[in-house]
Amino acid sequence: MSYPGSPVSNEQSIAAVRLAATNALNNALEFAHAQFEIQEQRNAIVTTVCDAARAGDDSVRQAAFEGLVKIAEHYYDKLHERIVDIYALTENAIRNDIEPVAMQAIEFWSTVAEEEITLIYEADAAREAGTVPDRRSKQFVIKALPYMYQPIFDSLKKQEDDPLEDSSWNVATAAGACLELLAQAAPDSILELVRPFIQRNIPDKANWRSREAAILAFGSVLEGPPIEHVKALVREAVGILVETLQQDPSLAVKDTTAWTLARVVSVDRDTTLAHLPALVNCLRGTLATAESPVLAAHICFAIHNLAVRFSEECEEETGSLREHIEALLQSLLQAADRDDASEGYLRITAYEAINALFRSVSKDGIPFVLRCVPHLLEKLVATLGGLPRALNEDEVSDMLELQGLLCGTLAVASHRLNSTQISPYADSMMQAYLQAFRMNGSAAAIEEALLAVGALAEAAGKEFNRYMPHFMPTLQHALSNIAHHQICAIAVSVVAELCRALGKELFAYSDNIVFLLLEALKSKSLVRSVKPPILSCFGDIAMAVKGNFENYLDQVMNCMKQAAESSVQVNVLPDDFDTQEWLLLLRESIFEAYIGIINGLRDEGKQELLTPHREWIVGFSEWIVQGAAQGGAFPDEMIKPIAGVMGDLVDAVPSTKEHVARNAWLANLVDRGSQSTDERTKETAKWAWATIFQ
Incomplete structure (x- = not known):
């Protein structure tokens, strides 16, 4: 026990005072622009922060590196005066210090990289406009990489014992995020550093940390470097990634592999197309047997990106995915129905992937979309019936989330269907949407139901007029819902869809609609972002x-x-x-x-x-x-x-x-x-x- 006047008590007291002073300085840094314009004052501030970064107390060092992050964010142009000292401080902290301090040192380089990425964009824009940029990058990242890359790579191997269970921010995830930014700030030099690390660690059968770190490094550098260099790396690795996702004994390795495959299909169409059958079989098989909802969510994300990739191509190339659409949809629907689908964002990611597939299919793939509609509608009706019987807040929350997702997916399906295709289901759809409004659930569920009504109107055309007497009270309430501006904004978009669907038949309802739109424009409490859509x-x-x-x-x-x-x-x-x-x-x-x-x-x-x-x-x-x-x-x-x-x-x-x-x-x-x-x-x-x- 420490007593007043004892050495330990004095040390603790000094550290507490220094910590308070460092935190106070940090809080003032954002507003110290005038001081940073004066070299003597600037030097004094940065010296104080750097000295604190060498303090014996862990909390003081952590606060000091937080200060360095703020200096990088607000005074990038002044960093060159002390950047050599900061190189040494951050490298030592990342290699040797406790995790909270190391994470702040990594965050410093993430912040510098973000600033230099912005400066690259500004330089490109100025070049296109034939002007000179106001500021230029000092290329701190490029100069630091030869010294910083190894500590960052080592940090990738400091995963939690069970990364999928502990999703908190840690030194390994911070290093991965930093590497993504470094790849964009130093695109011409990052691959030559990453490639040996990947090649050395992926085959390490004895250490899952090495394999996971290598695959995370690979996925993190796919954006930024020249695309031809990235494609060469992808061609080497895609077969290994497919095999790893299917066979690796480590859940963490498989999870990172699924995330990396999601990035691979986004950046390299040709390699994706060449491996499409094997890739689809891998994603379907591993989704069906995924031990963890987190892993399953990342596999759904890969399917989502696959669909998005092909939706950007012409009809002929989209046809390459067509033969797999139905099987992928079945796999995603099964994943969304898992008992643990509410965990790890699995249900949300699965429905987002379904929506992407709906959007991507070519015209002759529309029957696949149509066959999903009865199943989705049946599930929506079940959620509406289940809400009154929900036993607790968690069940209510799950039901409302599922209700919103189903409305959203039915809306996407409706956008792909014509009036003849949607007609057999239109009455049931509208009845379900009206019931959702009457239950007055979450704002998100109401928003999705409104969007679904708009999509149904677009598909049904003038046939939608028979629903208008039932829908108008809901529409009027939504248009006047100034407090929930997003609901009001969506209601405005629904009016636009009704205009296109009903034509002159809208006149029976336009008096009330125009009045409410004018009232919304006059409202001083309506957020300004809603007013332009009202005008148009x-x-x-x-x-x-x-x-x-x-x-x-x-x-x-x-x-x-x-x-x-x-x-x-x-x-x-x-x-x-x-x-x-x-x-x-x-x-x-x-x-x-x-x-x-x-x-x-x-x-x-x-x-x-x-x-x-x-x-x-x-x-x-x-x-x-x-x-x-x-x-x-x-x-x-x-x-x-x-x-x-x-x-x-x-x-x-x-x-x-x-x-x-x-x-x-x-x-x-x-x-x-x-x-x-x-x-x-x-x-x-x-x-x-x-x-x-x-």
Whole structure:
């Protein structure tokens, strides 16, 4: 026991004070930009942190390395002054220190790598634009790799005794994540370091840690290095990976192998295609016998990536997967039904893989999708019946999760089916979705059910109108659900799908819909991200109800004018990219709405109703083109919508042509658009030129 005044007590007291001081400094680092601009103060701060990183107390060292991470994050450009000292500190910590300190040392290099990856992207963007980047990478990662790679590789072998049971962040997982970033920050040099480590450790039959570390290293460096070098490595390894997943006695090794195969199929189509039958058989067989839900989830992830890979290819190559679709779907459905499917994200990953397969199948594979619908619908009905009988919160949570997943998968299936194919199941689907709404379950389940209704409407077309009296109360409630903005946003997207499905038959319900959309726009509590979709939705409604949009024209146009004027008043900082992106989306949505309204009214000869609004539309377009919104910069993304609106306006109301054609800004805009590399922008600009200026 220690007593006041004893040496141990004094040491503990000193360490406690130093720890508190180090933590206080860490908390201040983010706000020390002024101090870091002064060399004397900067040196003092970094020296203090580095000295603390050598302290005898474990907690002080850990806090000091946390400080170094913050310095790397906020003051990367100043690191070069002390980087040699930091090399030595981090290398020693990773090799020799306790796990929490070693993890922070690894995190330092992950942070540096992230910064240098960003700088690589910025340099590439500047090169494409013919400009000079504001900052340049100091290539700390490339210079450090010859000294740092071995400690990182050694850390990969420091797994937990049962990695699948203990999913917490540890030194091995931190090293794997760091290696992924290093591969992107130093793409030209990482493979020559990793390859010998892989070749030396994969054959180590006596040590599962070595095998697992080697496969993790392989999977971690597939993104970043030149693709031809990656493909060469994949061709060497894919057969070994398949055999390892099937035969390795270690569950941890098989799990990492499944994750690595998921990455392999994403990066190398040719090798995947060459090994497709063996790969599919391996994934199906190991999924059926997977001892752990975590392993099964990673196998499902590999199947998901396989489906995504083929969905990106042409119909002929997708056909290579077609003969395996039905068997893969059966395997995934069985995995989703496992008793332990709620563990390790297995159920979620299985349904995501099913959705990817549904999306990837070619037209002649649609019957496979259709055959799954009764099974999925039966399971959804079972969850709805099971919810009232759930015994505890865990059971309720599981049921609601499954309900949402089934609604989501039925939505994906509906998107692939036509009205004839979906007709036999439409009544049962809609009945189940309405029951899900009545049960008022989790927000996630309601969101998925709304999406499923929208997909059913798209597939059923005008036949969906018979469900509208039953669905309208739910839709109205969702549109007015400002507190749950995601539900409101999805409801807006459902309205757009109803517009396309019902056409003029939507007019029976559009009064309430338009009123609720206008109310949502006026709400100060609705998050701003929902407002652009609402604005563009007015264009969808106009295209659906045609001349009947006259009933809402003045209200909607005034509301859009207010939204446009408010966007002018927003003060956007140069580095506030979120607000810049939102303003761009808002203005694009306004012009999309104008296009829908102009064409909807013109289709029934009511385009003259636009006359009171022409001057504002033209004036707002000019204001954006002149660059006032972006401090002198006009975004390319606005060329197509503005050219489209101007062309549609002149086409619909020819008396506008003489006034519009005199605007030099418009001629310059259309000329710029006709030279665009985007084909849709170029096509719209050429059409607008012919309509307005010829």
